[in-house]
Amino acid sequence: xxxxxxxxxxxxxxxxxxxxxxxxxxxxxxxxxxxxxxxxxxxxxxxxxxxxxxxxxxxxxxxxxxxxxxxxxxxxxxxxxxxxxxxxxxxxxxxxxxxxxxxxxxxxxxxxxxxxxxxxxxxxxxxxxxxxxxxxxxxxxxxxxxxxxxxxxxxxxxxxxxxxxxxxxxxxxxxxxxxxxxxxx
Amino acid sequence: xxxxxxxxxxxxxxxxxxxxxxxxxxxxxxxxxxxxxxxxxxxxxxxxxxxxxxxxxxxxxxxxxxxxxxxxxxxxxxxxxxxxxxxxxxxxxxxxxxxxxxxxxxxxxxxxxxxxxxxxxxxxxxxxxxxxxxxxxxxxxxxxxxxxxxxxxxxxxxxxxxxxxxxxxxxxxxxxxxxxxxxxxxxxxxxxxxxxxxxxxxxxxxxxxxxxxxxxxxxxxxxxxxxxxxxxxxxxxxxxxxxxxxxxxxxxxxxxxxxxxxxxxxxxxxxxxxxxxxxxxxxxxxxxxxxxxxxxxxxxxxxxxxxxxxxxxxxxxxxxxxxxxxxxxxxxxxxxxxxxxxxxxxxxxxxxxxxxxxxxxxxxxxxxxxxxxxxxxxxxxxxxxxxxxxxxxxxxxxxxxxxxxxxxxxxxxxxxxxxxxxxxxxxxxxxxxxxxxxx
Numbered sequence: 001x002x003x004x005x006x007x008x009x010x011x012x013x014x015x016x017x018x019x020x021x022x023x024x025x026x027x028x029x030x031x032x033x034x035x036x037x038x039x040x041x042x043x044x045x046x047x048x049x050x051x052x053x054x055x056x057x058x059x060x061x062x063x064x065x066x067x068x069x070x071x072x073x074x075x076x077x078x079x080x081x082x083x084x085x086x087x088x089x090x091x092x093x094x095x096x097x098x099x100x101x102x103x104x105x106x107x108x109x110x111x112x113x114x115x116x117x118x119x120x121x122x123x124x125x126x127x128x129x130x131x132x133x134x135x136x137x138x139x140x141x142x143x144x145x146x147x148x149x150x151x152x153x154x155x156x157x158x159x160x161x162x163x164x165x166x167x168x169x170x171x172x173x174x175x176x177x178x179x180x181x182x183x184x185x
Numbered sequence: 186x187x188x189x190x191x192x193x194x195x196x197x198x199x200x201x202x203x204x205x206x207x208x209x210x211x212x213x214x215x216x217x218x219x220x221x222x223x224x225x226x227x228x229x230x231x232x233x234x235x236x237x238x239x240x241x242x243x244x245x246x247x248x249x250x251x252x253x254x255x256x257x258x259x260x261x262x263x264x265x266x267x268x269x270x271x272x273x274x275x276x277x278x279x280x281x282x283x284x285x286x287x288x289x290x291x292x293x294x295x296x297x298x299x300x301x302x303x304x305x306x307x308x309x310x311x312x313x314x315x316x317x318x319x320x321x322x323x324x325x326x327x328x329x330x331x332x333x334x335x336x337x338x339x340x341x342x343x344x345x346x347x348x349x350x351x352x353x354x355x356x357x358x359x360x361x362x363x364x365x366x367x368x369x370x371x372x373x374x375x376x377x378x379x380x381x382x383x384x385x386x387x388x389x390x391x392x393x394x395x396x397x398x399x400x401x402x403x404x405x406x407x408x409x410x411x412x413x414x415x416x417x418x419x420x421x422x423x424x425x426x427x428x429x430x431x432x433x434x435x436x437x438x439x440x441x442x443x444x445x446x447x448x449x450x451x452x453x454x455x456x457x458x459x460x461x462x463x464x465x466x467x468x469x470x471x472x473x474x475x476x477x478x479x480x481x482x483x484x485x486x487x488x489x490x491x492x493x494x495x496x497x498x499x500x501x502x503x504x505x506x507x508x509x510x511x512x513x514x515x516x517x518x519x520x521x522x523x524x525x526x527x528x529x530x531x532x533x534x535x536x537x538x539x540x541x542x543x544x545x546x547x548x549x550x551x552x553x554x555x556x557x558x559x560x561x562x563x564x565x566x567x568x569x570x571x572x573x574x575x576x577x578x579x580x581x582x583x584x585x586x587x588x589x590x591x592x593x594x595x596x597x598x599x600x601x602x603x604x605x606x607x608x609x610x611x612x613x614x615x616x617x618x619x620x621x622x623x624x
Contacts, residue, residue: 122541123497123534123536124477124521124564125388126432126433126477126490126521127477127497129432130430130446130448130474130476131474133429155429156407156409157409158403159387161387162362163359164359167582168579168582
């Protein structure tokens with residue numbers, strides 16, 4: 001893993017040196033020769049576009065920014081996964097992004113995450129604390145099954161105490177039944 | 186007499202409106218049929234003095250709050266007797282008043298002496314006559330004592346007016362919530378904030394002697410821990426700090442043990458901590474969620490919530506042999522149960538047709554009855570006299586406390602000025618009991 005990183009860096013440095021080298025080695029024209037002999041054309045080849053691999057970086061908002069692919073820029077993963085009422089199974093719509101988080105963790109053993117489990121306001125508070133923990137544990141199980149280490153993952157539940165959105169109704173409740181992945185620095 | 190619908194709102198106080206305003210207002214939304222009509226006559230006190238608390242108004246409010254009494258407004262009183270000898274029975278019979286509460290306050294060196302009487306208008310006889318003494322700080326307590334004595338004399342049930350209520354408020358935007366743990370008198374007055382935090386506080390509960398409280402707080406590095414606070418000394422101790430959940434503390438009836446929920450061994454289970462020798466005993470072992478333990482009055486059994494059957498239901502465990510039986514079979518969500526003091530029934534949060542109510546399960550007959558008409562109900566807590574319970578609910582999107590009698594006949598709301606109110610816990614003991622001196 002460290003090697004890949006250094007390759008990228010080396011490539012950059014090499015490119016820089018190459019460019020710098022070009023600037024100082026433009027051949028002097030031999031003006032003493034007669035004009036029939038052209039100065040040797042020096043074709044300076046522009047350095048090849050080296051695909052620089054962008055490494056996952058942890059943002060200030062406790063999320064992770066990853067590369068979308070060679071030359072395709074970056075994206076910040078949302079890190080929020082949703083659940084049905086009284087259920088601790090991650091909804092299918094979240095599986096693709098979960099895989100991306102698993103890859104990030106697998107590829108960066110120094111990264112640590114905190115999984116924060118939540119429930120909507122219905123039902124009792126202590127039961128909802130247990131439910132939030134269930135949900136965060138489910139996400140942890142998924143991530144470790146994909147190769148992340150348990151030691152990289154901390155789990156905490158807030159139950160219904162820290163909703164994403166205040167208020168009631170189906171749509172609000174759906175937004176509050178969640179696990180959030182927070183990357184720690 | 187037709188059903189009475191009373192709405193009374195006490196905001197500030199007439200006398201000495203310094204720090205005595207209640208943050209919780211009381212709105213009786215349903216009273217009993219045939220409420221007993223009582224006249225609480227302003228107590229006589231020496232002219233040119235003023236009482237820092239209006240004792241008769243507190244008594245009046247207590248009796249009205251119970252929903253069993255209808256009090257006569259003072260301005261309708263034709264005379265203001267202070268004892269049986271002064272009473273002109275016809276003045277009261279005309280107005281249909283059945284009982285009078287009256288008396289006299291006397292300023293003493295150390296405080297006040299209060300003589301009060303309960304008088305039966307139709308029989309023209311004195312039901313109760315007592316003299317009590319207290320300091321100026323105890324004036325409200327003296328008034329609540331009068332309320333309790335009158336209530337018990339007329340209903341046979343001990344009053345619950347001298348008790349306190351502990352509750353949590355949450356205020357502010359989602360990104361910056363302020364949580365407070367408060368203790369106030371049962372009528373909402375004399376609130377004290379015992380904890381203020383930007384991290385959640387919940388599951389506050391009283392020790393059986395009323396001298397300590399236990400609660401869950403996330404204040405330590407944002408992780409949940411169980412804390413015990415001695416209310417007399419103010420000393421706070423963090424009792425647990427295990428990985429995972431630390432929650433749902435519940436004192437045993439003898440105050441020596443604390444049941445709780447820990448998930449440190451893989452999933453939420455019930456444990457009992459001996460508070461004297463700090464030994465921890467695990468009492469449930471199931472991969473489901475076991476939570477919300479609550480003790481039976483004899484200390485030999487614990488009821489708790491478990492989803493071991495698929496959905497949250499109430500179970501009871503005998504501590505002697507750890508045998509477990511399921512208690513609830515109606516409804517797909519039953520939680521946060523506690524036994525009535527006499528053990529005859531179980532109150533709980535019960536979901537019916539998607540709506541969360543407070544319900545009472547009669548354990549002998551196995552019949553479940555919904556007590557509330559509100560929705561999104563949680564955290565029921567029974568008054569020490571077993572006749573009322575308080576719980577948290579929402580009205581118009583605002584978290585409020587509400588109360589209902591065990592027979593469901595009396596209902597009132599206690600909205601607050603402090604943001605969302607939740608997690609009420611009724612103190613198990615009266616705050617002050619006065620010893621009557623001979624009249």
